[in-house]
Amino acid sequence: xxxxxxxxxxxxxxxxxxxxxxxxxxxxxxxxxxxxxxxxxxxxxxxxxxxxxxxxxxxxxxxxxxxxxxxxxxxxxxxxxxxxxxxxxxxxxxxxxxxxxxxxxxxxxxx
Amino acid sequence: xxxxxxxxxxxxxxxxxxxxxxxxxxxxxxxxxxxxxxxxxxxxxxxxxxxxxxxxxxxxxxxxxxxxxxxxxxxxxxxxxxxxxxxxxxxxxxxxxxxxxxxxxxxxxxxxxxxxx
Numbered sequence: 598x599x600x601x602x603x604x605x606x607x608x609x610x611x612x613x614x615x616x617x618x619x620x621x622x623x624x625x626x627x628x629x630x631x632x633x634x635x636x637x638x639x640x641x642x643x644x645x646x647x648x649x650x651x652x653x654x655x656x657x658x659x660x661x662x663x664x665x666x667x668x669x670x671x672x673x674x675x676x677x678x679x680x681x682x683x684x685x686x687x688x689x690x691x692x693x694x695x696x697x698x699x700x701x702x703x704x705x706x707x708x
Numbered sequence: 709x710x711x712x713x714x715x716x717x718x719x720x721x722x723x724x725x726x727x728x729x730x731x732x733x734x735x736x737x738x739x740x741x742x743x744x745x746x747x748x749x750x751x752x753x754x755x756x757x758x759x760x761x762x763x764x765x766x767x768x769x770x771x772x773x774x775x776x777x778x779x780x781x782x783x784x785x786x787x788x789x790x791x792x793x794x795x796x797x798x799x800x801x802x803x804x805x806x807x808x809x810x811x812x813x814x815x816x817x818x819x820x821x822x823x824x825x
Contacts, residue, residue: 629812640801640816641752643710684751688812693765694740694805696814698751 599624603685603699610706613674618702620685621667630668631696632661633684641684644670675706711735712804714817721792722825729787729820731802737782738804742814743775746799758785792824 604619622630629648633641645654647663654661658679660671670683682703686696711734721727731741740759744752756777758764764777774796776788785804789796799821803814 631813633816638799638819638821640712640714640803640819643813643815646813693757694742694812694814695754695757696742696752696803697754700751 599689599697601685601687601697601699603683603702605702606700607703608705610672610675610704612676612706612708615671615673615675617672618670618683618685618704619667620670620699622685622687623666624687624689624697626690628688628690628692630663631686631688632659632668632670633686634681635684635701636681644683672704675704677706677708680704680706710806710813710815712802712815712817714800714802714820716820717818718821718823720823720825723793724791726788726790727792727822729789729800729802729822731785731787731804731817733783733804733806733815736804736806738785738806739782740805741779741785742803742805743777743785743787744801744803746801746819752801755787789822792822794824797822797824 602621632644635641645661650665658673662669682701684701685699713732715730743755755770756764756766758777758779760779766772779785801819803816
């Protein structure tokens with residue numbers, strides 16, 4: 598069964614304490630993997646798209662990496678404003694662009 | 709760029725009434741728009757895929773007669789929840805994929821909170 602699994606479910610960090618979020622996927626064919634950030638009561642905000650194993654993307658304190666089975670979102674020296682739920686999603690090669698989301702990781706960064 | 713809006717942001721209605729939610733791509737044309745619903749503490753669940761000028765494709769278990777989707781132009785899609793009931797209360801979010809975009813990235817609207825009394 599095709600699945601997207603994110604871990605941990607929740608993460609509490611001190612400001613400046615770097616960490617990584619995991620997204621593992623089991624799909625028949627990966628077209629792309631996406632990371633989004635969602636704040637409470639708002640729609641997801643696009644962060645990164647990754648297509649190939651070994652690919653890396655960076656934006657400010659965030660860095661996303663991709664292997665053949667999983668992706669990591671690294672948060673370096675987080676600030677309280679990085680608190681949000683981070684969603685991972687995949688598009689399969691035969692899915693007509695449909696995003697399949699993981700359950701998300703809720704990140705709280707305390708001062 | 710890549711801004712998607714939704715209207716209304718919040719709606720409260722009585723059971724049995726219909727509610728229309730608009731999704732607009734403000735600075736790009738969208739070949740495809742998607743509609744999702746999200747329950748508290750849960751992730752997004754795709755309801756349907758909407759292509760301009762053609763019928764929407766609904767996911768398994770989503771009633772097409774209850775959730776009417778119209779994609780009238782390359783910048784507007786609407787979702788109408790017909791004969792709404794309390795169990796339809798949820799957070800509805802649309803996304804859009806841009807024409808002439810080399811990636812598959814979807815950009816999301818801010819969501820509409822529907823409460824059915």
